[in-house]
Amino acid sequence: xxxxxxxxxxxxxxxxxxxxxxxxxxxxxxxxxxxxxxxxxxxxxxxxxxxxxxxxxxxxxxxxxxxxxxxxxxxxxxxxxxxxxxxxxxxxxxxxxxxxxxxxxxxxxxxxxxxxxxxxxxxxxxxxxxxxxxxxxxxxxxxxxxxxxxxxxxxxxxxxxxxxxxxxxxxxxxxxxxxxxxxxxxxxxxxxxxxxxxxxxxxxxxxxxxxxxxxxxxxxxxxxxxxxxxxxxxxxxxxxxxxxxxxxxxxxxxxxxxxxxxxxxxxxxxxxxxxxxxxxxxxxxxxxxxxxxxxxxxxxxxxxxxxxxxxxxx
Numbered sequence: 001x002x003x004x005x006x007x008x009x010x011x012x013x014x015x016x017x018x019x020x021x022x023x024x025x026x027x028x029x030x031x032x033x034x035x036x037x038x039x040x041x042x043x044x045x046x047x048x049x050x051x052x053x054x055x056x057x058x059x060x061x062x063x064x065x066x067x068x069x070x071x072x073x074x075x076x077x078x079x080x081x082x083x084x085x086x087x088x089x090x091x092x093x094x095x096x097x098x099x100x101x102x103x104x105x106x107x108x109x110x111x112x113x114x115x116x117x118x119x120x121x122x123x124x125x126x127x128x129x130x131x132x133x134x135x136x137x138x139x140x141x142x143x144x145x146x147x148x149x150x151x152x153x154x155x156x157x158x159x160x161x162x163x164x165x166x167x168x169x170x171x172x173x174x175x176x177x178x179x180x181x182x183x184x185x186x187x188x189x190x191x192x193x194x195x196x197x198x199x200x201x202x203x204x205x206x207x208x209x210x211x212x213x214x215x216x217x218x219x220x221x222x223x224x225x226x227x228x229x230x231x232x233x234x235x236x237x238x239x240x241x242x243x244x245x246x247x248x249x250x251x252x253x254x255x256x257x258x259x260x261x262x263x264x265x266x267x268x269x270x271x272x273x274x275x276x277x278x279x280x281x282x283x284x285x286x287x288x289x290x291x292x293x294x295x296x297x298x299x300x301x302x303x304x305x306x307x308x309x310x311x312x313x314x
Contacts, residue, residue, distance in 0.1 A: 001079040003106040003137035008192040009209040010043025014051040016270040018281035033279045034072040040220035048083030050265035056286040079105040093132040106137035113146030130162035143171035152184040167192035217273035248308045259296040277314035
């Protein structure tokens with residue numbers, strides 16, 4: 001599917017990577033999880049956001065995982081994306097070219113962030129990658145870990161040099177400002193805008209088109225239903241589901257504090273997905289980050305099963 005402002009929408013599932021006991025890719029489990037997601041029919045499936053530990057794989061692993069994504073998801077007609085995030089432009093371009101060659105439908109890109117770019121360097125970066133893959137739809141993964149959080153006028157400058165930019169993924173950074181995002185949506189009608197789950201319904205009221213989601217790995221049917229209700233203008237029903245989501249995620253966060261568990265994106269996202277039982281995986285994360293312990297997971301699952309039984313699948 002050609003990703004455009006019109007076709008890039010809805011709930012995109014951010015896939016986790018299942019590691020075996022030696023921290024190597026458990027390929028059968030990864031394929032099975034993709035198949036389960038295909039059956040759930042989200043609007044799109046992508047790899048190598050923070051949830052998919054993009055920073056933790058080497059070049060060969062990157063290519064193999066992109067190949068598996070396209071093999072498993074492509075025949076379903078569900079569009080695919082892959083994150084191409086590096087610390088130098090030529091490395092980003094090398095990944096982008098492979099994603100295009102493999103047949104993915106688009107790519108997410110963060111700014112190189114080891115040393116803070118100037119605004120001129122930001123524009124040059126986007127110009128260079130756009131010229132390298134002019135036919136590949138690009139999405140800006142806007143996250144303050146790059147030492148920038150971009151808004152309206154900055155994106156207007158980027159659009160001028162990167163005509164294949166089709167969307168923005170607004171991460172849940174501390175700098176996130178819904179008023180400024182609303183202004184940016186109005187200033188950039190060429191782009192599809194995506195917010196995190198917590199702000200999705202608020203954003204849909206001013207033009208947000210979807211969500212790059214880890215929650216969909218916990219309960220895809222409920223996440224899709226909430227979005228569809230909101231899209232149809234049935235806000236009361238959508239808000240009721242969102243309230244339930246916030247309750248269960250708040251309950252899990254409280255237990256993370258109780259057991260002193262890590263809460264960074266890949267740790268918490270994979271932990272929640274494994275806890276629900278929708279995906280087939282262990283919650284281990286490649287070092288230096290530490291996944292939730294087996295002991296904590298067992299207690300947390302039992303408590304969620306008692307309080308929120310609809311969120312447990314096994």
